[in-house]
Amino acid sequence: MTRLYACPGSGNCFKPWLALNQLGLPFELSMVDVLAGEQKSDWFMKINPDGVVPYLVTDGGRGLGESNAMLWYLAENTYLMPADNHERASALQWMFFEQSRLEPYISPARFFTTILPAEREKRATDIAAWQAAAKPGLARLDTHLAGSEFMLGSGYSVADIALFGYVHVTEEAGIPLADYPSVSRWLADVTGTDNFRPLADLGSASDRAA
Ligand SMILES: N[C@@H](CCC(=O)N[C@@H](CS)C(=O)NCC(=O)O)C(=O)O
Incomplete structure (x- = not known):
């Protein structure tokens, strides 16, 4: 098993x-x-x-x-796996983007803001730097999602799950999602997928x- x-x-x-x-x-x-x-x-x-x-x-x-x-x-x-070769490579592109442009910043900012709030004050400078570093990636994602329902044109896929993991807890990292309306729309759409x-x-x- x-x-x-x-x-x-x-x-x-x-x-x-x-x-x-x-x-x-x-x-x-x-x-x-x-x-x-x-x-x-x-x-x-x-x-x-x-x-x-x-x-x-x-x-x-x-x-x-x-x-x-x-x-x-x-x-x-x-x-969850696109059939088309270019779509599969695009999925990987976004999955690497998630691990390089978003997760390394959203995750620690959220950890010291929400998971371990006792450390929040001590890590305030780091938190501000992580929040600032996450924003260009979120803006890039927002622009992409303004023209696409899901991450790939072929529909909900492995790339959406990869991105959703940390993007959906962005507010717990102290970054307002109101600044990213297409990301907010997509987050709601992902929560509406089967199962x-x-x-x-x-x-x-x-x-x-x-
Ligand atoms: N890039 C890895 C990150 C794994 C990772 O950092 N996991 C965290 C929890 S989200 C962890 O185990 N941290 C404890 C540690 O680093 O000792 C992945 O995507 O799986």
Whole structure:
């Protein structure tokens, strides 16, 4: 059985978890307590020597790191993977964009603003720098989405899940989404896709019981 190692509240963990849910694939979920440092524990380092979540162990027992690589693996031969060669390359383009232009800034700004607010004041200068660094990427995304319902012209895909992971928690990073109307419209459209589940469900009691 496929097993996803994840922690609650993480945009990166959300991505493979949402794909597994939307595709209706059977999987087991193991929660790792990142705030307590469990991702660096002996037991977990034996599973993922990089010491981070998410981590996916396929039903053949092979491991896979990096949320967007997991998305690619899960989406293969499903409606989430575009059929056209150029569309597939465009999906990758946006997935690299997410990891280089958005996630490295939205994620830490959100972490020290919302997840660990006790550190907010001490990290105020860093938070402001991360917020400023995220804005050109969000503006680029907004321009793109002004002319396209989803990330790719062919419709909802693996690229939307990759981008949604952190973009949908942008306000928790202290960046108002009102400045990005097309991004806001797209976020609502993604939440309306088949079998969508919110981040708050990841690792919840009902999730693990499901
Ligand atoms: N680029 C990786 C990032 C993975 C990552 O940084 N995961 C965080 C949680 S979102 C983590 O495990 N942090 C704990 C640590 O770095 O020790 C991905 O997309 O999967």
